[in-house]
Amino acid sequence: MKTALFYGGTDIRLGEVPDPIPGAGEALVRVRAAGICGSDLHGYRRTGRAAAGPTTSGHELAGEIAALGPGVSHLSIGQRVGVEPRHLVGCGRCRWCLRGDTHLCPTRGRSGETRLHSTGFAEYSLEPADKVYPLPDGLPLEHAAILDVYACAVHALHLAPIKIGDTVVIQGAGAIGLSAAELYRVAGAGQVIVCGTHEKSLRAAKAVGADATIDSTQIDAVAAVTDLTQGQGADLVIEAVGGMATTLSADVRMATRGGMIVIIGAFQGPQALDMGESMRRELRLLFSNSYSLWQGTPEFGMALDLMAAGKLRPAEYITHRVPLERIAEGFALASNKGDSGALKVIVEP
Ligand SMILES: [Zn+2]
Numbered sequence: 001m002k003t004a005l006f007y008g009g010t011d012i013r014l015g016e017v018p019d020p021i022p023g024a025g026e027a028l029v030r031v032r033a034a035g036i037c038g039s040d041l042h043g044y045r046r047t048g049r050a051a052a053g054p055t056t057s058g059h060e061l062a063g064e065i066a067a068l069g070p071g072v073s074h075l076s077i078g079q080r081v082g083v084e085p086r087h088l089v090g091c092g093r094c095r096w097c098l099r100g101d102t103h104l105c106p107t108r109g110r111s112g113e114t115r116l117h118s119t120g121f122a123e124y125s126l127e128p129a130d131k132v133y134p135l136p137d138g139l140p141l142e143h144a145a146i147l148d149v150y151a152c153a154v155h156a157l158h159l160a161p162i163k164i165g166d167t168v169v170i171q172g173a174g175a176i177g178l179s180a181a182e183l184y185r186v187a188g189a190g191q192v193i194v195c196g197t198h199e200k201s202l203r204a205a206k207a208v209g210a211d212a213t214i215d216s217t218q219i220d221a222v223a224a225v226t227d228l229t230q231g232q233g234a235d236l237v238i239e240a241v242g243g244m245a246t247t248l249s250a251d252v253r254m255a256t257r258g259g260m261i262v263i264i265g266a267f268q269g270p271q272a273l274d275m276g277e278s279m280r281r282e283l284r285l286l287f288s289n290s291y292s293l294w295q296g297t298p299e300f301g302m303a304l305d306l307m308a309a310g311k312l313r314p315a316e317y318i319t320h321r322v323p324l325e326r327i328a329e330g331f332a333l334a335s336n337k338g339d340s341g342a343l344k345v346i347v348e349p
Pocket residue numbers: 037038039059060148149
C-alpha cells in the first residue's frame with residue numbers, strides 16, 4: 001500500500017509497504033480521512049533523523065472496512081467507520097486496564113518492543129475490530145476523523161465536571177481547545193471564553209459556540225477574563241496550548257478563588273507554577289490525558305453519539321484537505337498556523 005514515511009523532522013516521503021492482513025479479531029480500514037494532530041507536529045518540528053529508519057503514522061482517522069480477520073462478525077466489508085486509534089490499546093492485564101483506564105496502562109501502544117499504532121497517513125490501517133465504530137449514514141468521514149480530538153475533551157469533562165452556569169476559560173484555540181469549548185458548552189457552561197493568538201482560530205472558536213474570544217496578542221488576557229467575569233475569574237480554566245506554552249501563569253490568575261485548572265495540552269518540557277498565588281486561590285490542578293472508558297462506556301463512543309446527534313460542529317475545524325501525495329505540504333500548513341490559518345488539516349489517502 002501507499003504510505004507516508006517519516007524520516008524525522010520535516011523529511012516526509014511517499015513510499016510503499018506491504019498491505020497489512022487482518023488477523024483474528026482485527027479489521028483492515030481503507031483510510032479516507034486522517035487529521036494532522038498537534039502531537040504529530042512535535043516530531044515534525046524536532047530536527048534530526050528518526051533513530052530506527054522511517055516510521056508510519058496517523059491516529060485521527062476514519063474510513064471503510066476493507067477486510068476482516070477471523071472471528072469478527074459485528075462489522076461488514078464497505079461499512080463506514082470511525083477508529084479509536086491503536087496506540088491507546090492497553091495490555092488488558094494491569095490494574096489500570098482492569099479498571100477501564102487503558103489510557104494509563106504503562107505499556108499502552110506497545111507489544112514487547114514493537115510500537116502499536118494506527119497508520120492513518122496510508123491507504124490502510126490495521127485495527128482491533130472492537131475499536132472500530134460504525135458510523136450513522138450521513139456523518140461525513142472527515143468529521144469522524146476528528147472524533148479522537150472530541151474524545152479527549154469528553155474525558156476532560158468527565159474528570160472536571162461543571163455546574164450549570166459556570167464560567168469556563170479555554171487557553172488555546174487549536175482543535176483540542178475548541179473541542180473542550182464545545183463539550184463545556186454542551187455541558188451547560190454559562191460562559192465559555194476562548195483565548196488564542198490566531199485570528200482565524202478565534203473566529204472558529206466563535207463558530208463552535210464560544211461566548212467570547214480574547215486575542216492575547218492584542219490585549220491582556222487575564223484583565224479581559226477578569227472583566228468578563230465581573231472580577232470573579234473563571235470557575236474552570238482549561239490549558240490547551242501545549243508545546244512550550246507560557247500560559248500557565250495567566251491560567252492561575254484567570255481562575256477564581258477555589259477554582260480549577262485542567263491541563264489538556266501536551267507540554268514538551270517543565271513549567272513554572274506560581275505556588276504562592278495558586279495557594280492563595282486554593283486552586284485545584286488536574287491533568288487530563290487522552291481517554292478510554294468512563295464507568296465502562298468508551299469515551300470515543302460518547303463523542304460519536306454527540307456528533308451523530310448534531311450537538312457538535314466538526315465542520316468548523318477543517319480548514320485544509322490534501323491528498324496523501326501532498327502530505328508534506330499538509331504538515332507545513334498545520335505547522336505554520338500563523339500564516340496558513342490552519343486549524344485541522346485533513347489528509348485524504
Ligand atoms: Zn491526536
